[in-house]
Amino acid sequence: MNNPTSDLKNYYEVLEIPANARSEEIYHSYQRAKAAYSSDSIALYSLMSPEECRNVLEMVEEAYSILSDPTKRKRYDEARGLNRDFSSLSYNSLSDRVAPLRIEREVMPTHQVSSASSVLPSADFTLNSQSTGSDSASSTATNVNKLVTQKRFALDYVINADFEKEIEEATEFTGDFLRKIREYKNLDLDRLSDMTKVSRLYLQGIEMEDFGKLPAPVYVRGFVFQYAKCLKLKPEVVANSYVARMKKLKP
Incomplete structure (x- = not known):
């Protein structure tokens, strides 16, 4: 039992x-x-x-x-x-120190847990290991979080200096421009949807500027903010620019 x-x-x-x-x-x-x-x-x-x-x-x-x-x-x-x-x-018991990791594993979507399984300690190992000090456990938790985050949000693409300059100097971010940046950074909509937790339908609506299918501007701003953040852009600048354009063009 x-x-x-x-x-x-x-x-x-x-x-x-x-x-x-x-x-x-x-x-x-x-x-x-x-x-x-x-x-x-x-x-x-x-x-x-x-x-x-x-x-x-x-x-x-x-x-x-x-x-x-x-x-x-x-x-x-x-x-x-x-x-x-x-x-x-005190909070120096080993089970207390690994609790945040345990909670993170239960909250993470399945695919994220599997990608981090090689670095997350197993329950049996955790319970049967000797404590090496709170600093060591804290460092382990920090490293695990960094590894999971880095893998999830990593971008792999060939840098184009001219396009990078165009992005850096841009003051207006249209849906089409965002799409070009996403494709340049070798990121498909499905993965971007997973990274941002925004539905693929809304991401498509943002890129196509199909404002009739998008929710209120306050939510769109949050979606574009996350979109830009995942593409390593300036999220505040991008979100403000896009919402201003949306308010101007939306019927």
């Missing part, structure tokens, strides 16, 4: 609170997390897919259901060896 206490999820990390947090801190952190990952959060609209947000919200709900109940929280703390003595409480 599975032991529920063997789960590596750290509910305190999920809610971003210390292990000795009071009940009101738990509640306020829970509310903040729900608001941050809700489906109508504009900040996450083009950064995370609805499924990813749902996964995080499920963890938030699970964490709150345990930590908000004194009896369940006590059993949880005892199983993890937490809160035995608040004066000596």
